[in-house]
Amino acid sequence: MGAGLDPAVALFHSLSDATRLAIVQRLAHGEARVADLVAELGMAQSTVSAHVACLRDCALVVGRPQGRQVFYSLARPELMDLLASAETLLAATGNAVALCPNYGTDAPTDTTADSAIQDSKESAR
Template sequence: MTMMERGARQLDDVATAVYSHLFHALGESTRLAVLQHLAWGEHRVRDLVAHIGLAQSTVSKHLRFLLECRLVTVRPDGRSSWYALSDPVAISGLIAAAERFLDVTGTTAELCVHLRHPGHRNGNGTEGG
């Protein structure tokens, strides 16, 4: 008797594609760096360029991908656009879950304390960036 004959579940191709797209967004180091900076608060593209040290076109490309995945939002302000995490609590939970999984596999890594705790303030009472 085959698995299909026993009533095995079918894979949900749409859900699989959505998860794959999300993991693809998180699987690129520049996009993770962008998320880390946005965990401090809103940034403009030029701020991220200065922090990350990549070309404006490269940072913009990664922001478009993160926007497409709905991990970040954009707020127009005059001639500037301000980018922020779309749901800091959910992203924080995802990072914490990844850290737990890495611990289980024998790898200890902490992406950034402030990404696990968005809005964390530095020692002088202001948000870092």
């Protein structure tokens, strides 16, 4: 695989976590502070902050400081187009993705498959 796929791999990896995806979906409806996200998602502030930082580092969300608070929003509206396309694809494929032995809903939570993919990428270089 060529290095040209690396940005796409990073994009999809940044969206592969359920919490980050929930944050993106929430921000599609308007900006929010970490405190708002904590209340809506029912998660610890440190967890939400870490996921928001990841999305910010990937340039998927931006922060707008206002006094001592930061209001986060989606950096690019195209992200919602991508998610809408993903929903269309999921509707067309039915349960195929959910049944995937590596990444489906019943897949093991360890990173053995991710490590194997990373090892094969490194050996191809």
